[in-house]
Amino acid sequence: METGISSITREVIIGDGHPTALIGERINPAGRKKLQEALKRGDLEMVQREALSQAEAGADILDVSVGTFGVDEVKLLPEAVQLVIETVDLPLCIDSAYPKAMEAALKVYKGKPLVNSVTGEEHSLARVLPLVKDYGAAVIGLVQDDEGIPKNSERRLAITRKIVERAESAGISRRDILIDCLTFAVGADPTSGSIVIDTIRKIKAELGVNLTLGASNVSFGLPDRSLLNKAFVAMAIAAGVTCLIVDVAQVQSAVLAADLIMGRDRRARRYIEAYRQRQTPHEQKE
Amino acid sequence: METGISSITREVIIGDGHPTALIGERINPAGRKKLQEALKRGDLEMVQREALSQAEAGADILDVSVGTFGVDEVKLLPEAVQLVIETVDLPLCIDSAYPKAMEAALKVYKGKPLVNSVTGEEHSLARVLPLVKDYGAAVIGLVQDDEGIPKNSERRLAITRKIVERAESAGISRRDILIDCLTFAVGADPTSGSIVIDTIRKIKAELGVNLTLGASNVSFGLPDRSLLNKAFVAMAIAAGVTCLIVDVAQVQSAVLAADLIMGRDRRARRYIEAYRQRQTPHEQKE
Numbered sequence: 001m002e003t004g005i006s007s008i009t010r011e012v013i014i015g016d017g018h019p020t021a022l023i024g025e026r027i028n029p030a031g032r033k034k035l036q037e038a039l040k041r042g043d044l045e046m047v048q049r050e051a052l053s054q055a056e057a058g059a060d061i062l063d064v065s066v067g068t069f070g071v072d073e074v075k076l077l078p079e080a081v082q083l084v085i086e087t088v089d090l091p092l093c094i095d096s097a098y099p100k101a102m103e104a105a106l107k108v109y110k111g112k113p114l115v116n117s118v119t120g121e122e123h124s125l126a127r128v129l130p131l132v133k134d135y136g137a138a139v140i141g142l143v144q145d146d147e148g149i150p151k152n153s154e155r156r157l158a159i160t161r162k163i164v165e166r167a168e169s170a171g172i173s174r175r176d177i178l179i180d181c182l183t184f185a186v187g188a189d190p191t192s193g194s195i196v197i198d199t200i201r202k203i204k205a206e207l208g209v210n211l212t213l214g215a216s217n218v219s220f221g222l223p224d225r226s227l228l229n230k231a232f233v234a235m236a237i238a239a240g241v242t243c244l245i246v247d248v249a250q251v252q253s254a255v256l257a258a259d260l261i262m263g264r265d266r267r268a269r270r271y272i273e274a275y276r277q278r279q280t281p282h283e284q285k286e
Numbered sequence: 287m288e289t290g291i292s293s294i295t296r297e298v299i300i301g302d303g304h305p306t307a308l309i310g311e312r313i314n315p316a317g318r319k320k321l322q323e324a325l326k327r328g329d330l331e332m333v334q335r336e337a338l339s340q341a342e343a344g345a346d347i348l349d350v351s352v353g354t355f356g357v358d359e360v361k362l363l364p365e366a367v368q369l370v371i372e373t374v375d376l377p378l379c380i381d382s383a384y385p386k387a388m389e390a391a392l393k394v395y396k397g398k399p400l401v402n403s404v405t406g407e408e409h410s411l412a413r414v415l416p417l418v419k420d421y422g423a424a425v426i427g428l429v430q431d432d433e434g435i436p437k438n439s440e441r442r443l444a445i446t447r448k449i450v451e452r453a454e455s456a457g458i459s460r461r462d463i464l465i466d467c468l469t470f471a472v473g474a475d476p477t478s479g480s481i482v483i484d485t486i487r488k489i490k491a492e493l494g495v496n497l498t499l500g501a502s503n504v505s506f507g508l509p510d511r512s513l514l515n516k517a518f519v520a521m522a523i524a525a526g527v528t529c530l531i532v533d534v535a536q537v538q539s540a541v542l543a544a545d546l547i548m549g550r551d552r553r554a555r556r557y558i559e560a561y562r563q564r565q566t567p568h569e570q571k572e
Binding site: 186187190191193194197218222223224227228230231232234235236237238239253254257258260261262263265266268271272275278 | 472473476477479480483504508509510513514516517518520521522523524525539540543544546547548549551552554557558561564
């Protein structure tokens with residue numbers, strides 16, 4: 001199964017035969033006070049800087065979220081999307097909990113974006129899926145429904161079934177759905193990592209859809225988060241994800257290693273190129 | 287399923303509820319010219335040093351191999367085992383291609399060792415399994431038979447079935463069998479990593495036996511081997527291995543991260559302890 005996402009000039013293909021697609025997570029004010037303050041002032045300079053640095057670090061797609069208390073997303077999200085489009089030529093993932101903000105951003109986007117996200121909740125399915133269909137986007141589905149986020153893989157699989165069925169009924173192709181199995185901190189709940197790995201495998205085996213994963217939460221509250229995040233992305237790739245939402249600069253080396261091990265890097269070309277760049281970091285700068 | 291291995295004073299339990307057991311791979315002359323030369327002279331000083339440094343690095347079990355051209359293993363393997371027993375109190379993995387050398391080493395061992403290895407080849411099954419039974423050992427089974435090492439997971443699974451059946455017929459409990467799915471360099475064959483991950487899952491699902499993995503080969507011939515080895519051990523743990531044969535100092539941090547993610551490290555105790563030791567390295571030394 002292949003999912004295509006595009007900007008005006010670039011297309012990213014997500015799927016088993018391809019390198020794991022990396023969605024840069026850093027244009028997101030959650031937990032970042034400075035960015036929150038800037039967005040409240042309508043100041044998008046940090047957004048622009050994060051776009052550039054993530055593109056330079058090797059992101060394939062950029063997530064764009066401006067959702068924080070005190071921000072009018074319907075106004076600011078399209079502005080942020082417009083600015084990022086003018087700054088880098090990567091495809092974008094339009095990230096909002098508000099369908100109206102999503103639609104405003106979809107209107108200014110050029111190409112085929114990802115929409116982040118729909119859930120298995122009735123109000124979300126009813127409002128987000130028609131937007132995804134109308135604007136010809138692809139969509140990330142979260143394994144959450146009106147009863148919450150289940151603690152076991154069987155019920156997460158059941159929610160995925162529902163999202164896929166409803167999306168297909170709305171005229172969205174299965175290949176335009178990416179499922180995120182939802183990662184929580186293993187420091188708070190020791191079962192949260194293995195549930196994700198298990199759910200990824202079950203969804204892949206039964207439904208064949210592509211899977212993405214917001215991976216960084218796994219290490220929340222623990223020391224040496226980078227070590228945990230790198231191990232987790234490798235484990236998720238082995239289990240079947242074909243896309244990740246991550247801090248690209250932090251985990252890219254582990255992703256390239258995992259891709260090579262899974263046979264997704266012919267002649268180790270990408271792995272060796274990244275190794276050479278690490279060896280001569282001064283040559284990377286312009 | 288739990289596999290117990292012991293020295294006189296220590297027991298290591300291998301199984302899903304436990305931390306991944308690490309077998310130190312470095313007492314092995316393959317590809318190490320200096321150690322080969324020393325062993326030919328009957329000089330075991332390097333063996334003793336490797337035993338100490340691996341124990342200090344956190345190995346749970348030590349593999350002991352003296353197999354190289356020009357060495358009489360029947361004489362030298364028991365000497366090496368005896369010396370390692372006197373040097374560290376870890377359980378050992380007695381590693382030889384020659385049943386006579388295995389037996390000589392089993393005679394001097396105290397406790398319940400691992401025997402590395404039996405294969406699905408008729409001559410190996412016929413000669414190694416009775417030794418394992420007679421000396422009350424556990425055994426590593428390699429997925430190789432008289433036709434060689436298959437290139438697909440189905441046939442590796444079939445060889446595992448055969449090894450498990452023959453071992454059980456010889457009176458060896460299933461819990462005393464560890465299967466090694468055999469790793470080759472991804473630089474030479476891009477499918478060799480994914481075959482291993484796939485085979486691990488199939489064996490675990492069908493036979494429930496514990497699995498070990500000589501993991502370091504995966505990176506042979508490539509730069510930054512440590513990066514690849516760390517990603518691979520995390521992937522193998524997510525797929526279901528409960529034991530690894532590795533350079534412990536190199537991959538331990540990734541193993542601890544993967545164990546924590548898989549719920550095998552209650553309250554992140556081992557992960558955080560290792561983190562603290564990395565922060566204050568001078569306090570580690572005696």
